Amino acid sequence: MDTVLLLFPADPLRPRRPDPHFAPEADAARAAGAPVALIDHDLLAAGGDPARAVAAVRTPGWAVYRGWMLSSDRYAALTEALAARDVHLWTTPERYRRAHELPGWYAALAAVTPASAWTAGSDRAAFDEARRALGPGPAVLRDHVKSAKHHWHEAAFVPDLADGAAAWRVATRLRELRQDDFAGGFVLRRFExxxxxxxxxxxxxxxxxxxxxxxxxxxxxxxxxxxxxxxxxxxxxxxxxxxxxxxxxxxxxxxxxxxxxxxxxxxxxxSLDPAALIEALLAAAPTPASR
CATH class of the missing domain: 3.30.470.20 (ATP-grasp fold, B domain)
Structure with missing residues (x-):
């Protein structure tokens, strides 16, 4: 019976094999009878030719990616390159961005998540506007996608948003640490x-x-x-x-x-059995026959 195609990043050193981090899921997919294909994540994420990155994908139909993070723009490029091969990701670029970036999902979950304010870009004036909108008190800083929580005191935790200079030092350090991975803008979240x-x-x-x-x-x-x-x-x-x-x-x-x-x-x-995740995906995702 036709089933969804599972896409995984290739091992950079052995490109015909899945990246070791995702190999248990690839093995579980094959054991369940699902087709598996590999993409060159590093090439794609670095802004390389998406067509080259998906050259090894040859099974048409619906697909689900399980791999390393991609920016919303690079995910859109992946989607387009796969579509040229008659491979269609279950998650569209618009839905990927809505899930991947906090501004896309915050409004729906505002009642059950810490209050937040954000900027578009890394401008100081926009940061101060978001800081004042959230109001005084402690906050946690991140960008639209990710924080630097392992650098908690220097790049994540803001003791009091009323202290604009101190808050901006934390923001500046976050921007430095995230470098080219900085996504969208700053997000300030009320500390709970x-x-x-x-x-x-x-x-x-x-x-x-x-x-x-x-x-x-x-x-x-x-x-x-x-x-x-x-x-x-x-x-x-x-x-x-x-x-x-x-x-x-x-x-x-x-x-x-x-x-x-x-x-x-x-x-x-x-601690999560890879087979449990793969089986749940295969049970719910669309199949080539349902296109």
């Missing part, structure tokens, strides 16, 4: 105190199909599981085919959404 490890949940067609540990803490599964009743309707309303939603328990006991991301480029924690 959380307890315990984050939980990563996987949603396909607006329905949660898997929940477990976050990749940063793969051996810390959630105690009792997150409360998905509040975000469920909002995630479904976003009409995104494949996403992850990261949640954490606030110190008052309420579960809050930390992040929503496109599932194609969301990391799988080592």
């Amino acid at each position: 105190p959380f307890t315990g490890a984050e939980v990563r949940t996987w949603w396909i067609g607006g329905r949660c199909v898997l929940a477990g540990a976050h990749p940063d803490t793969p051996e810390q599964p959630p105690e009792g599981g997150p409360d998905l009743s509040l975000p469920a309707a909002a995630v479904a309303a976003l009409d995104l085919p494949f996403v992850t939603v990261d949640l954490a328990r606030r110190t008052d006991g309420r579960w809050r959404v930390i992040e929503l991301g496109d599932g194609q480029v969301s990391d799988r924690p080592a």
Whole structure:
């Protein structure tokens, strides 16, 4: 029976093999009878010829990518190059951007995620406008896609947005660290105190199909599981085919959404069985016969 094509990044050193990080998922796909093809992620991400990056893809039909992160623009280039080969990604470029960048999903989840304000670009005046819009108090800084949380005190945490000079120093350091990967603009998020490890949940067609540990803490599964009743309707309303939603328990006991991301480029924690993820995708994704 026809099934969806799974695309993975090739190993840069052995391009006929999948990148080792995604090899367990590629093996699980083959074991389930799904076709697998490899793309040159490094070439694509660096702005190289998308047609060359997908030269090894020869199976037409619907496809799902599982690999390293791509900017929204490079994902659009990947989509176009694959379409020239009659391969159609389940997630369109517009939906990828909506899931991949915080401004695309924030409004739908505003009631269950920290209050946020953002800029388009890295201009100081726009940053100050966003800072004043959010109001005084502590905040967490990131760009439209990602933070520098491993540089918490120098490039992520803003103790008080009322101190414009200090806040701008954090923003400047974030911009330096992110370099060419800086995406969209600055995002300021109201700081909320959380307890315990984050939980990563996987949603396909607006329905949660898997929940477990976050990749940063793969051996810390959630105690009792997150409360998905509040975000469920909002995630479904976003009409995104494949996403992850990261949640954490606030110190008052309420579960809050930390992040929503496109599932194609969301990391799988080592503690999550690759076969479980692949089987969930194969059960829900469109097949060549349904085109």
